[in-house]
Amino acid sequence: MARAKSSTMALALGLLVMTLVGECYGQCGDNFKVGYYDGKCGKVNVEAIVFQVVKKHFNEDKDTIADLIRLQFHDCFVRGCDASILLEGEDTEKTARNNLSVDGYDIIEDAKVALDKYCPGVVSCADIIVLAARAATYLGGAEWYAVETGRKDGRTSLASDAKQLPRRDIPIPAAVDLFASFGLDTHDFVYLLGCHTVGTAHCENIEDRLYNFNGGADPTMNSDLASSLKMKCPRNANSTEEAFLDQTYGSEFVLDNAYFKRIIEGKGILKVDQELALDPLTKDIVIQTAADETIFRTRIGPSMRKMGLIGVLTEGEVRIGTCKKVR
Known part of the structure; x- marks a missing residue:
């Protein structure tokens, strides 16, 4: 599996997002709650099965952390958390240009196959994505968090809908507004973007910051970092190389606050990373998170949980046997 890619995302400000925010949170009773699957798959612990599958992949490939976190983001921000990306x-979402570098599909499929051996057509692919991302977040060093389950799987998946994903160069104020329209506040935005601490970016997504400022690098980028990246990503080289978004040695696969420390030092790789530390809307949160190593570790979970409430379907179908096709 390739390293998790930076989100090459596209912005559509005309989103019909208010209808997607988890409106059934606290209102769906037994249809959507923590522990929804208790007793619904015989004596099998559904959440434990998902965790075991994720841990197996994690032991083989540490990119599993970023892959699954990013997969949940790309699913939930398009049509809600309905597994439509699978x-x-x-012309499905999976084929959209800004989803071509998304990984982790095989992990979700493995979990689905494992669960359907015990209780076919009971556990939704939408729930597996959220449970798998929770497992990945925990294995990356964050605090464990509860998640609601009971989602149903969507039947519609359109590549054109993926245009709703935000671009990698989206201005911070626009990004804050976009996340707010999904029920996520500024702190959630900062912490979710902080997951770049375990991600990477292709050279093609970095070159604009290295060469498009009168032929030189973005002046907000640390000069030593710029020089290092230019060696990895020569101008117009069509390189397939990638760079860690957090280049702190030993921290590449850990959900810690090293990313926040680096962007304060001008060592953000993507434009949106660096601007997170500079924009008045987010600067103070970045400084606080960089100064206290417990903040990100304890708060990324609740933000992931909130993201999992976007566009929840509590009526409809649960795919059977595979997450790749509708029932």
Whole structure:
């Protein structure tokens, strides 16, 4: 599995997002709650099965952390958390240009197959994504957090809908507004972007900061970092190389606050990373998180949980046997 890629995302300000925010949170009773699957798959602990599958992949490939966190983001920010990104076929979300570098599909499929051996068609692919991302977040060093389950799987998946994902160069104020429209506040935005601490970016997504400022690097980028990145990503080289978004040695696969420390030092790789430390809307949160190593570790979980409430379907189908096609 390739390293998790930075989000090459596209912005559509005309989102119909208010209808997608988890409106059934606290109102769905037994249809959507923590522990929804208790007793619904015989004596099998559904959440434990998902965790075991994720841990197996994690032991083989540490990119599993970033892959699954990013997969949840790309699913939930398009049509809500309905596993529509998993559907295969012509012109599905999975085929959209800004989803081509998304990974982790095989992990979700492995969990689905494992669960359907015990209780076919009971556990939704949408829930597996959220449970798997929770497991990955924990394995990355963050605090464990509870998640609601009971989601149903969507039947519609359109590549054109992926245009709703934010661009990697989205201005911070626009990003804050976009996240707010999904029910996520500024702190959530900062912490979720902080997951770049375990991500990477392709050279093609970095070159604009290295060469497009009168032929030189973005002046907000640390000069030593710029020189190092230019060696990895030569101008117009069509390089397939990647760079860690957090280049703190030993921290590449750990959900810690090293990313926040680096962007304060001008060592953000993507434009949005660096601007997070400079914009008045987010600067203070970045400084606080960089100064206290417990903040990110304890608060990324609740922000992931809130993201999992976007566009929840509590009526409809649960895919059976595979997450790749509708029932």
